[in-house]
Amino acid sequence: GYGLAMVKAADKYDLDWRLLPALAKLETTGGKHVCKNPKGENNWFGWGSCKIRFDSVEESFDVIAKNLSGNNPNTEHYYKDKSVAKILDVYNPPATPGITPNYHKLAFKIMDEIENIEIDQGLEASQILVMNR
Numbered sequence: 001g002y003g004l005a006m007v008k009a010a011d012k013y014d015l016d017w018r019l020l021p022a023l024a025k026l027e028t029t030g031g032k033h034v035c036k037n038p039k040g041e042n043n044w045f046g047w048g049s050c051k052i053r054f055d056s057v058e059e060s061f062d063v064i065a066k067n068l069s070g071n072n073p074n075t076e077h078y079y080k081d082k083s084v085a086k087i088l089d090v091y092n093p094p095a096t097p098g099i100t101p102n103y104h105k106l107a108f109k110i111m112d113e114i115e116n117i118e119i120d121q122g123l124e125a126s127q128i129l130v131m132n133r
Contacts, residue, residue, distance in 0.1 A: 002031070002057060009061035013069035016084050018111035020045075020061055023091070025110050026103065031057065084111075 006020040021030070024044045028034050035043045035050035042054040045064050054060040066072045068087050070080030078090045088104045100106065 002061070005058050006061050009058075009065040010069075012062070013065045013071045015065050015069040016111070018114045019068065019084060019087070019107075020065060021114055022107045022110040023064070026100065026106060084108075 003021060006024070007017045009015075010017040010020055024030050027046045028044045031044045034040070035046060037050040039053055040046075040048075040050035042057050042060050043050055043052055044057060044060055047060070047064060047067075054063065063072075067075045068079055068091065070076045070078075070082065079087055082090070084107075085104065088107055092099050092103050094104060
């Protein structure tokens with residue numbers, strides 16, 4: 001479904017291409033269980049405690065990638081020039097009550113799994129090139 005859109009959003013902002021799908025998987029089981037708050041429509045990331053609505057799922061990918069990469073002037077002081085580990089520290093601080101235990105470890109595990117996925121032979125060549133960088 002949306003894998004290529006996530007990769008394109010990450011590339012646009014020079015963000016690790018595996019981060020958005022890993023966060024989406026952790027936060028909403030990859031969009032299967034999106035924010036229940038009607039104000040959080042199309043929010044696959046729980047961004048803004050599910051109180052931020054996006055016009056489309058693709059818009060959410062762009063906004064989240066822009067923020068996490070430090071390219072939004074309003075949030076750059078949190079994320080600019082940070083490693084993925086530091087981005088995760090800000091995105092979901094480990095000491096915050098209610099955070100999934102081992103959230104950071106799980107995010108890195110999912111990112112590793114994504115990187116090692118076998119490519120489906122049915123993909124178009126352009127999709128494979130983007131995924132196989």
